[in-house]
Amino acid sequence: MSIVTILSDDQLSPEAAAVFADIRAVRNTDFVNNFWRALAHDPALLQRTWESIKVVMAPGALDPRTKELIYVAVSIANGCEYCIRSHTAAARAKGVSEAEIMELVAVVGMASETNRMVTALQVPVDEAFRSPPEPR
Amino acid sequence: MSIVTILSDDQLSPEAAAVFADIRAVRNTDFVNNFWRALAHDPALLQRTWESIKVVMAPGALDPRTKELIYVAVSIANGCEYCIRSHTAAARAKGVSEAEIMELVAVVGMASETNRMVTALQVPVDEAFRSPPEPR
Amino acid sequence: MSIVTILSDDQLSPEAAAVFADIRAVRNTDFVNNFWRALAHDPALLQRTWESIKVVMAPGALDPRTKELIYVAVSIANGCEYCIRSHTAAARAKGVSEAEIMELVAVVGMASETNRMVTALQVPVDEAFRSPPEPR
Amino acid sequence: MSIVTILSDDQLSPEAAAVFADIRAVRNTDFVNNFWRALAHDPALLQRTWESIKVVMAPGALDPRTKELIYVAVSIANGCEYCIRSHTAAARAKGVSEAEIMELVAVVGMASETNRMVTALQVPVDEAFRSPPEPR
Amino acid sequence: MSIVTILSDDQLSPEAAAVFADIRAVRNTDFVNNFWRALAHDPALLQRTWESIKVVMAPGALDPRTKELIYVAVSIANGCEYCIRSHTAAARAKGVSEAEIMELVAVVGMASETNRMVTALQVPVDEAFRSPPEPR
Amino acid sequence: MSIVTILSDDQLSPEAAAVFADIRAVRNTDFVNNFWRALAHDPALLQRTWESIKVVMAPGALDPRTKELIYVAVSIANGCEYCIRSHTAAARAKGVSEAEIMELVAVVGMASETNRMVTALQVPVDEAFRSPPEPR
Secondary structure, X not given: OOOOOOOOHHHOOHHHHHHHHHHHHHHOOOOXXXXXXXXXXXXXXXXXXXXXXXXXXXXXXXXXXXXXXXHHHHHHXXXXXXXXXXXXXXXXXXXXXXXXXXXXXXXHHHHHHHHHHHHHHOOOOOHHHOOOOOOO | OOOOOOOOHHHOOHHHHXXXXXXXXXXXXXXXXXXXXXXXXXXXXXXXXXXXXXHHHOOOOOOXXXXXXHHHHHHHHHOOHHHHHHHHHHHHHOOOOHHHHHHHHHHHHHHHHHHHHHHHHXXXXXXXXXXXXXXX | OOOOOOOOHHHOOHHHHHHHHHHHHHHOOOOOOHHHHHHOOOHHHHXXXXXXXXXXXXOOOOOHHHHHHHHHHHXXXXXXXXXXXXXXXXXXHOOOOHHHHHHHHHHHHHHHHHHHHHHHHOOOOOHHHOOOOOOO | OOOOOOOOHHHOXXXXXXXXXXXXXXXXXXXXXXXXXXXXXXXXXXXXHHHHHHHHHOOOOOOHHHHHHHHHHHHHHOOOHHHHHHHHHHHHHOOOOHHXXXXXXXXXXXXXXXXXXXXXXXXXXXXXXXXXXXXX | OOOOOOOOHXXXXXXXXXXXXXXXXHHOOOOOOHHHHHHOOOHHHHHHHHHHHHHHHOOOOOOHHHHHHHHHHHHHHHOOHHHHHHHHHHHHHOOOXXXXXXXXXXXXXXXXXXXXXXXXXXOOOOHHHOXXXXXX | OOOOOOOOHHHOOHHHHHHHHHHHHXXXXXOOOHHHHHHOOOHHHHHHHHHHHHHXXXXXXXXXXXXXXXXXXXXXHOXXXXXXXXXXXXXXXXXXXXXXXXXXXXXXXXXXXXXXHHHHHXXXXXXXXXXXXXXX
């Protein structure tokens, strides 16, 4: 049903198998979801994407829970069902509550409404919003 | 330059002026940005939008800083320059650091990349991501 | 400033000049806006686009005013400033009032809000919404 | 299958049940579609959304049929299947004919085509499209 | 399950049947896919769309394989499952390899990531990117 | 005017300066465009993005010209002016002609039109488009 087949573990190239081993080690579970099994047709793309996700979603200035909420919000705006479902599941696994999910939905809805109203009216940017802070 | 004129304070209807007074009181500043000045052509729409924003962005299960980051992320995905600038300014005013903004940019970028790759490959949703939690 | 130059009348190929003559005749004005002047670099594309617009926007089951409002709404959702401005001007020329424009903005905003909330929650389609009417 | 469960009538909080009663009274039908049943997990969000929809879609400068067509057009551009199906059903219930639906499809398609061509070519806005009418 | 019924050959108007005959002749196959069967409810729209597709996708400055890849890329960005599947099938029929498809996915993903990062940061256009070449 | 300042060479951290040196070496020019100067606020993000771009846009199963056209097409669909301008300039530098650019515009427009028509009509996927090729 997908554009490429979803590869099972015994269909992986050695390079793809090595990435799967790292996914399992980092996430501490045997489960590897279909996204990686589709990407495995191109082991270099698989590896690059996994390495990037690991870095981007790691704790930093923002905590992993906040990053997951942002990921879900973007996936909603981009209309990606798979991404909404998988990252909502990830958010719940990180302790995000049902009340927080409903508030996320409200903020995403509100932002989308005002985004379109601003675009519709072509509101000019206020001077107060123009200058970035000076670099340190 | 906008689709409707940006109304100054002395061009407001009494209904719109009342909403502006509430904006000023709630935000504790005399500054009212152009979005509200464009919406003021339709006082009922102005009032409804302002009442919704107050409720949605108030502290709740999610804190206002996190809500502001989600708002910015959605505005980026929807491509609304005004909204990106005004809500980034709001996020900074709430203490969001430059490092946090750069991480937000990285998460939004990464989510958009994987959103499109998932859509491109039409990856089927894993069973593990399908069931919502039972209502309490 | 555009990706290709905006052609003046004396830079047109004979094929493009013929399309411009038809635009002027149909619209009963000498003014030809920049969209057609950019497309004129590819006279076949210019002609095909103009012929399609003439047919699609002509009175039919829907009247031209309603079609223009739909055109503006789609342009807002697609984030095209030029299209919003040019088709709002066209709508005004067809008698659309400022009150109607503000209501259009409200509907587009509301639809965008609920579109995203539905997508966020992955609401399943009700059976009642599934069947198209039988063909006659 | 949705992100939250679809609540049946006997799972509603009193606040949500009161909104459902108003939906049934205003629409003069016992049927309450899944969108409201998903939103009912957050009664305040449910109520606010329903109150807004009632106001925005009521007869005003634009008639309800035209508003429904605009709603469908935006839902297509935003890629929301549920919204396309539910609001097309609503449009048919308000008397929109199959010929009108096919013309809507043609206008949405044409607008999307020219939106992207304009964006592709970065066509500069003509001076004639720049100025809003003066406020009264 | 679609918004209008999918018409079988014996439900076509004479005008629609004539377009189907041309589709079969040009493509050298008896198979006519569902897109055309849905559009056939509006024979004029069916004909206009088919005539445009024939012209746009014909060999020109760009070869049909490259055009098909661009078509798939746009369909991904616009989130149209049907279009992704049908045009990926068309690309494969024109000899596009699985390795090329995976590279397409990588480019679409990368472009989407940087598109959003640029939008997020509101990067100003470099002077070097501003001027179109002079018309000949 | 951007969300963060555009860094000049003497404002770079040593890590960012090293990436700039590689950009200059690989591209064989002293010119480093604003995108990289904005990203340089986060040297790790700058490096990861540059390393990915180098790999993704390198000659592979698809040639760099075709990749650049796909990049432009996606940037149009995502509505990113900066990206359209910079990658059109890159495409021209790789020998893409003005006739090819106009054909790209036509394909992107046509794809966007049919994408929306398919979405509007909720056309079901033909069985013939469902199965991916077996993995080798």
